[in-house]
Amino acid sequence: MDIQVWSDVVCPWCYIGKTRLEKAIAQFDGDVMVTYRAYQLDPSPVPQPVAIKDAMAAKFGGRERAEQMLAHVTSIAAADGLRLDYDRAVAANTLDSHRLIAWAAGQDRQADMLDALQRAYFTGGADLGSRPTLAGVAASIGLDGAAALAYLESEAGIGAVTTDLTEARELGITSVPTFVIDGKYAVQGAQEPATLLAALEEIARRESVDIGQ
Numbered sequence: 001m002d003i004q005v006w007s008d009v010v011c012p013w014c015y016i017g018k019t020r021l022e023k024a025i026a027q028f029d030g031d032v033m034v035t036y037r038a039y040q041l042d043p044s045p046v047p048q049p050v051a052i053k054d055a056m057a058a059k060f061g062g063r064e065r066a067e068q069m070l071a072h073v074t075s076i077a078a079a080d081g082l083r084l085d086y087d088r089a090v091a092a093n094t095l096d097s098h099r100l101i102a103w104a105a106g107q108d109r110q111a112d113m114l115d116a117l118q119r120a121y122f123t124g125g126a127d128l129g130s131r132p133t134l135a136g137v138a139a140s141i142g143l144d145g146a147a148a149l150a151y152l153e154s155e156a157g158i159g160a161v162t163t164d165l166t167e168a169r170e171l172g173i174t175s176v177p178t179f180v181i182d183g184k185y186a187v188q189g190a191q192e193p194a195t196l197l198a199a200l201e202e203i204a205r206r207e208s209v210d211i212g213q
Helices: 012-027 052-060 063-079 095-105 110-122 131-140 145-153 158-170 193-212
Strands: 002-007 033-038 178-181 185-188
Touching (some): 012 063, 012 110, 095 158, 185 193
Parallel strands (some): 002 033
8 A cells, every 4th residue: 555645844733643644554454655745834935943933923813822723732742642842843944854855765764754853843943944953863863964964955855845746736735644545545634543544444445346346
């Protein structure tokens, strides 16, 4: 089974969704290949680091509303064993993060790189708009930090990310995470592991029937 996951690094629901998908796959009786695809919730440039709470307050109508939204998703993440520290998190454009994930994918470390970036952002307060910071995250999982920085300072990987973003538009993806399974089934949102598992099992059943025909 092939699962293509469109997600953004700074999206908390994508972080939760990734964890829940991994739990579902662990219970699924079948071979699964997961590929993470780039999506940008906000492609706007972020020239200087801005506290995420300030950015959210400006975007969603005030500090109180932003605090409520962040507290809600933080409590849900905690139930899945994930810590979100929004007192430290800073807003960042994620283009370079997605490029770094593409670079790591070429070394069979895509999921590891995504996981490291999410942990760095959500719990470490890392500025993912900083290329040296991104290179440091790459080094933290045993990859060549200097090579990662050189890659980010070039134009490499932009095409791969653009391809993902274009395909998301063509598929009509407007929210993430979105899971596209075997190229024809879409599951949206950070569904519970049991819901994802049921979807995987139903798709496997349908595909086996189609093959039998």
